[in-house]
Amino acid sequence: MPTALGSWCRTIFPQTSAAAERVAAQALLSTGTINLGKGGTYRLTEHPDWKPQASSDTSGDRHVNSLNWALPLLFRGVQVQNQAMVDRFRQLMLYWINDHQGPRNSWVDSSIYGGLRTETLVCAAQTLNDPVITAAAIRDAQTMIKSNAGAREVAVGSNNTDLIRQTGALAAFCWTGDIGLRDKAWRNLVSIANGVVQPDGSDVEGSPGYAVYIEKLLQGVQSAANTCGIPAEPVPTLRNKLYDFVAQSIRPDFLVESIGDSINESLKGSFGAADGQAEWVRTSGRSGTPPAPIYSVYDGGYVFGRAGWQPQPGMPDSFYSLRSSSTRPGTAHTHDDGTGLTFYSKGVSWIGDPGPFRYENSDPLRAYLKTRAAHSALTVGKTTRSKWSGVQRLSAQSDWATGGNDTTCLQDNTWKTVTLVRCTQYVRSVDAMIVTDYVNAARGGKKAKGRFTWQRWQIPSGVDTGYEGSTLVLSKGDKKLDVVKSGTDVWVVDHAQAGKKQGWFTGTWGTKLPGQVVNRQVPIPKQGVRQALVTVFVPRNSGESVPVTISATGVTISRNGQTITTPAPMPQLGAALL
Numbered sequence: 001m002p003t004a005l006g007s008w009c010r011t012i013f014p015q016t017s018a019a020a021e022r023v024a025a026q027a028l029l030s031t032g033t034i035n036l037g038k039g040g041t042y043r044l045t046e047h048p049d050w051k052p053q054a055s056s057d058t059s060g061d062r063h064v065n066s067l068n069w070a071l072p073l074l075f076r077g078v079q080v081q082n083q084a085m086v087d088r089f090r091q092l093m094l095y096w097i098n099d100h101q102g103p104r105n106s107w108v109d110s111s112i113y114g115g116l117r118t119e120t121l122v123c124a125a126q127t128l129n130d131p132v133i134t135a136a137a138i139r140d141a142q143t144m145i146k147s148n149a150g151a152r153e154v155a156v157g158s159n160n161t162d163l164i165r166q167t168g169a170l171a172a173f174c175w176t177g178d179i180g181l182r183d184k185a186w187r188n189l190v191s192i193a194n195g196v197v198q199p200d201g202s203d204v205e206g207s208p209g210y211a212v213y214i215e216k217l218l219q220g221v222q223s224a225a226n227t228c229g230i231p232a233e234p235v236p237t238l239r240n241k242l243y244d245f246v247a248q249s250i251r252p253d254f255l256v257e258s259i260g261d262s263i264n265e266s267l268k269g270s271f272g273a274a275d276g277q278a279e280w281v282r283t284s285g286r287s288g289t290p291p292a293p294i295y296s297v298y299d300g301g302y303v304f305g306r307a308g309w310q311p312q313p314g315m316p317d318s319f320y321s322l323r324s325s326s327t328r329p330g331t332a333h334t335h336d337d338g339t340g341l342t343f344y345s346k347g348v349s350w351i352g353d354p355g356p357f358r359y360e361n362s363d364p365l366r367a368y369l370k371t372r373a374a375h376s377a378l379t380v381g382k383t384t385r386s387k388w389s390g391v392q393r394l395s396a397q398s399d400w401a402t403g404g405n406d407t408t409c410l411q412d413n414t415w416k417t418v419t420l421v422r423c424t425q426y427v428r429s430v431d432a433m434i435v436t437d438y439v440n441a442a443r444g445g446k447k448a449k450g451r452f453t454w455q456r457w458q459i460p461s462g463v464d465t466g467y468e469g470s471t472l473v474l475s476k477g478d479k480k481l482d483v484v485k486s487g488t489d490v491w492v493v494d495h496a497q498a499g500k501k502q503g504w505f506t507g508t509w510g511t512k513l514p515g516q517v518v519n520r521q522v523p524i525p526k527q528g529v530r531q532a533l534v535t536v537f538v539p540r541n542s543g544e545s546v547p548v549t550i551s552a553t554g555v556t557i558s559r560n561g562q563t564i565t566t567p568a569p570m571p572q573l574g575a576a577l578l
Contacts (some may be wrong), residue, residue, distance in 0.1 A: 001086060002078055006126025008171045011227040012119045012220065013071060024072035025085055034069045036060040038359065038509045047095055059359035065108045066116035067096060074127060093124050097136045109143050112161040118144055118168030126175060141172035150187025155195035159331040160210060162192045163217045167224050174228040186230060189221055193238050201241030202300030204326060206334030208249035209262030212271060215242045243278035248296045248304045251344050252317040254284040259321060261333040261356040263506050295398035295406045301326040303396060305406045305426050316431040318345040318539060322424055324410045325390035338391030339412055339422045340375035343433055345539035346479040351376050352460035355506025368501040376458045378422060378437055380415045381521065382450045389413040394421065403428055407569055417442045418524065423569035430559040432538045434566060438573045439531040441524045451524035455533060460505050461513035465493050472518065478542040483518065486534040486550045486577055491518050532575040552576040
């Protein structure tokens with residue numbers, strides 16, 4: 001019976017809650033129930049068969065091979081000297097090892113699953129001094145170390161799971177004293193860390209929530225370097241860069257904006273405790289220092305803008321995000337959300353992102369929520385598409401320092417015969433968002449008949465839609481958002497329905513909330529056309545009037561006795577504002 005955990009156990013798996021460990025250990029010992037968190041639950045028999053179960057999703061089924069879920073048995077068992085817990089932990093490790101001696105399913109060793117298992121086996125082997133578990137830990141570490149990421153300064157194409165895999169390898173070879181493989185693992189880690197964090201601090205996952213997760217993993221990498229007795233740079237520097245990026249992705253209600261596989265949630269734990277800006281957003285402004293920029297552009301494919309960091313009561317609090325392609329390859333968590341916009345104002349998320357729902361590959365809603373059609377973005381009907389062509393940023397400029405406008409233009413190159421350019425102009429002086437969508441359609445052949453541009457605005461749950469006169473108005477309580485558009489066509493409002501995919505949003509993980517989709521389809525003539533489709537979002541209070549006029553050359557908005565005309569963002573594209 002070991003009297004203490006191995007020195008690597010708490011380096012790799014720091015304790016977050018003694019109570020949670022106690023509950024998890026008791027559940028594993030008494031009922032064989034694994035709580036896989038977002039992945040669901042899994043019930044162990046005395047000798048598990050490791051096969052998928054109905055109570056766990058795709059990710060949960062694969063995480064059974066991670067083995068880290070069994071660690072509460074070891075941690076709690078050693079702490080209170082409970083022989084039954086330690087024996088059950090050892091038994092589960094040996095069952096899994098003996099059942100996986102030969103060729104393994106691809107998901108057993110790959111991705112996060114192989115990495116977490118390597119880390120788990122290192123902790124188990126060091127604590128229990130068991131030769132079978134030690135051999136299994138080394139086998140897994142040798143699999144992890146096959147990566148040659150360290151041959152490059154920046155491992156472009158890496159994702160968060162690669163950090164876990166190489167951390168496991170580093171722990172194994174540092175513990176066993178294999179200096180050559182230890183150093184290779186560290187070189188891999190440095191290259192991968194540089195690969196998952198852009199030079200400007202944005203992530204490569206297309207998801208600010210994963211930037212938060214990557215920072216947590218880098219904290220573990222830094223701790224592993226310290227335990228191993230090697231210098232941790234550049235990891236601390238990369239963590240600091242992430243703090244600035246994550247801070248910009250926080251809405252005025254101090255929730256991370258739901259983009260990609262992120263959901264709207266607050267920062268938890270000690271994220272950025274040593275960084276004033278990160279502390280400010282994590283503590284909802286109770287401590288720390290608010291960031292200075294109110295417009296920011298990132299290579300990860302993000303634009304964030306806001307009215308200000310400390311809006312006063314009754315004053316504008318608007319916040320928005322805009323998505324383009326990253327300068328590096330996307331990952332499984334990146335959604336096809338190029339040109340996607342979110343808009344928050346007056347304490348309400350008016351234009352939202354659908355979020356991830358859950359990691360179940362067989363669920364059609366999960367697949368749909370990753371598509372362009374599920375976002376507040378542009379698509380073209382009856383046209384061949386190659387999404388790998390990407391959405392590129394044409395221009396990004398702001399006069400925020402003097403109270404001026406933000407103007408961002410993106411070009412969508414993914415449609416074969418149609419080029420789309422989306423420009424957003426946040427007009428601070430009158431607190432309004434102008435979206436101009438330019439359509440440049442070439443003459444089409446026989447298959448061009450029936451082409452159309454499809455604008456969609458995803459309206460989150462709890463927001464009502466209706467008309468005041470001829471203007472579509474979104475409302476929640478006494479807060480309003482006027483949606484003024486060019487053209488004579490009318491908006492179509494589609495509601496989420498059971499059994500259908502459009503209009504659904506992610507609530508808490510794995511739950512869906514019904515929303516609406518405000519959309520219109522604008523025909524593209526067979527002979528080709530240059531069009532400009534304008535949509536103006538004007539937040540206001542109930543009873544307040546904010547007139548908007550769209551002319552051929554610009555948009556005029558009047559608020560509080562001030563009238564501002566904002567010229568068309570890209571008149572050189574040759575399309576008058578409709």
